[in-house]
Amino acid sequence: MAKANKYSNTVVIRAENVRKTFGALTAVDSISFTVKKGECFGILGPNGAGKTTTIRMLYGFSPITGGRLEILNTDISQGLVQIKFRIGVCQQENNLDPDLTVQQNLEVYARYFDIPLPKARRKAEELLGFLGLNHRKPNRVAELSGGMMRRLVLARALINDPELLILDEPTTGLDPQSRHQVWERLNELRSRGITILLTTHYMDEAAHLCDRLVIMDHGRILVEGEPLKLIRDHVGHNVIEVNEPNPELRDYICSHNFGYEDLGHRLIVYSRANDALFHKLSEEYCREGCVFRMATLEDVFLRLTGRELRE
Amino acid sequence: MRGLFSFHVSQRFLRVWQRNFTVYRKTWKINFLPPLLEPLFYLLAFGAGLSALVGKIQYHGAELSYVVFIAPALIAITIMYSAFFENTFSSFVRMYYQKTYDAMMATPLTLEEIVTGEIVWGATKSVFATVIMLVIISLFGLIYYPHGFLIIPLAFVGGLAFGSIGMFFTGIVPTIDIFNLPMFLFITPMFLFSGTFFPLENLPIWAQLIASLLPLTHLVNIIRSLSFGSLDVSLVWSTGYLLIFFMIFFPLAQHAMKKRLIK
Numbered sequence: 001m002a003k004a005n006k007y008s009n010t011v012v013i014r015a016e017n018v019r020k021t022f023g024a025l026t027a028v029d030s031i032s033f034t035v036k037k038g039e040c041f042g043i044l045g046p047n048g049a050g051k052t053t054t055i056r057m058l059y060g061f062s063p064i065t066g067g068r069l070e071i072l073n074t075d076i077s078q079g080l081v082q083i084k085f086r087i088g089v090c091q092q093e094n095n096l097d098p099d100l101t102v103q104q105n106l107e108v109y110a111r112y113f114d115i116p117l118p119k120a121r122r123k124a125e126e127l128l129g130f131l132g133l134n135h136r137k138p139n140r141v142a143e144l145s146g147g148m149m150r151r152l153v154l155a156r157a158l159i160n161d162p163e164l165l166i167l168d169e170p171t172t173g174l175d176p177q178s179r180h181q182v183w184e185r186l187n188e189l190r191s192r193g194i195t196i197l198l199t200t201h202y203m204d205e206a207a208h209l210c211d212r213l214v215i216m217d218h219g220r221i222l223v224e225g226e227p228l229k230l231i232r233d234h235v236g237h238n239v240i241e242v243n244e245p246n247p248e249l250r251d252y253i254c255s256h257n258f259g260y261e262d263l264g265h266r267l268i269v270y271s272r273a274n275d276a277l278f279h280k281l282s283e284e285y286c287r288e289g290c291v292f293r294m295a296t297l298e299d300v301f302l303r304l305t306g307r308e309l310r311e
Numbered sequence: 312m313r314g315l316f317s318f319h320v321s322q323r324f325l326r327v328w329q330r331n332f333t334v335y336r337k338t339w340k341i342n343f344l345p346p347l348l349e350p351l352f353y354l355l356a357f358g359a360g361l362s363a364l365v366g367k368i369q370y371h372g373a374e375l376s377y378v379v380f381i382a383p384a385l386i387a388i389t390i391m392y393s394a395f396f397e398n399t400f401s402s403f404v405r406m407y408y409q410k411t412y413d414a415m416m417a418t419p420l421t422l423e424e425i426v427t428g429e430i431v432w433g434a435t436k437s438v439f440a441t442v443i444m445l446v447i448i449s450l451f452g453l454i455y456y457p458h459g460f461l462i463i464p465l466a467f468v469g470g471l472a473f474g475s476i477g478m479f480f481t482g483i484v485p486t487i488d489i490f491n492l493p494m495f496l497f498i499t500p501m502f503l504f505s506g507t508f509f510p511l512e513n514l515p516i517w518a519q520l521i522a523s524l525l526p527l528t529h530l531v532n533i534i535r536s537l538s539f540g541s542l543d544v545s546l547v548w549s550t551g552y553l554l555i556f557f558m559i560f561f562p563l564a565q566h567a568m569k570k571r572l573i574k
Contacts, residue, residue, distance in 0.1 A: 095410035
């Protein structure tokens, strides 16, 4: 089945020229995008790009300054409470309730959605099983590892059977095992038809999970599209990295109109087609320190948002 | 933009109350101890210790033993402290350190409901503490019944007033240490100068006037009257005075919290 057919045309999130200012600072500057039902949509960007501000507006934590934001066909400025009944949110911090046990965290959270206790118990049982936390029910939150806390936050966000799941950096700070476990669960949720919107710093995470994504910087959307297509359009298929390039190689690259980035000690050449260029470079200009690899989303990201530190 | 003091609170604020009650039940044995032991300590210290020095005291023309005089004030002080502590230190910990409010705000709960639930919870803690203290103090025969039962709903009213004041400070203090300011400038003077440990008539007139503005003075008056079995119109005034404090500080607390958390 082709990916594109998987989604109906129902729009779950519609953002039109959404703006957010804090005093003189414009954190989000007129962004527009739509997320369709069943899709996994990513928001990428360096620190301070406006990702978290955007996601906070989506779940009603921050009121929008301007524009229009519709979630599940409801205008957020009119039906926020109704919307919140139908969405699940994983905030960036693990704000689990430290005063409660694992089991109680889910039961108490279910109460916020007016879910009656017997149903909450059933749902908690199911979710703790789904996220591999069944044996941790009576534990206090402080006794959990980082990965388990994150999974509990995810379980909590699913307590109300949300139609839309919003995740702010779902795997930041997790070890590779935990990350892959979270990814696996998210993929499974996606296959059940839940719409997912997430922010992330990890390009592999975005490439792995997202059907479509936007890269933001300085409060604006730079590009939007499917991960593979973005790589093809902005970088190409392959990348050649040359350590300590000599002047002849630089001249050759410059004169032949290849896409490249000169980082001083390193030269990055974006190669559109085959490995012929790599063979030429490695044979004629650099015997060592020359690497040929597939282009990734990270190349797109760095190319579009630059390499200087943000903080 | 919405008006400063417009807010809508559905009965879902009870969910916040329930959350706190769930936590309270987990540690109820520890929660029961202070209101259980505190009156015993005070009655021992003041009844056995200090009253030998003080002897009888004059209050509204009657001669009372010192223990009879201070026992109702102990309840009033507990009402004030229970709610004020809950809605300052405890609420601040939930809001700032545990991010409990952040998690709640991702659910159908609104900030107004969270703040309301917290204040009502603070008042509930005043009621719990009051009931325990009433039992202990009644064992010494220091409360007149059935009038004494009215102290329980009054504990709720007093709790709402002091809790709202506390929540207002929670909305404006930059760090948890700053709570020491309202504690020393507002709560401690009330603890000492609200007719708690000596009759206000002993003070100069100007000090009496200032004391009569303090909400704790009114709570002490009501509870002392009820403990002595007297009902008069001043109880209505004093209760009304506490309600006014609540009606002023409840919207102020809502406004301060909104300013603090909605960004």
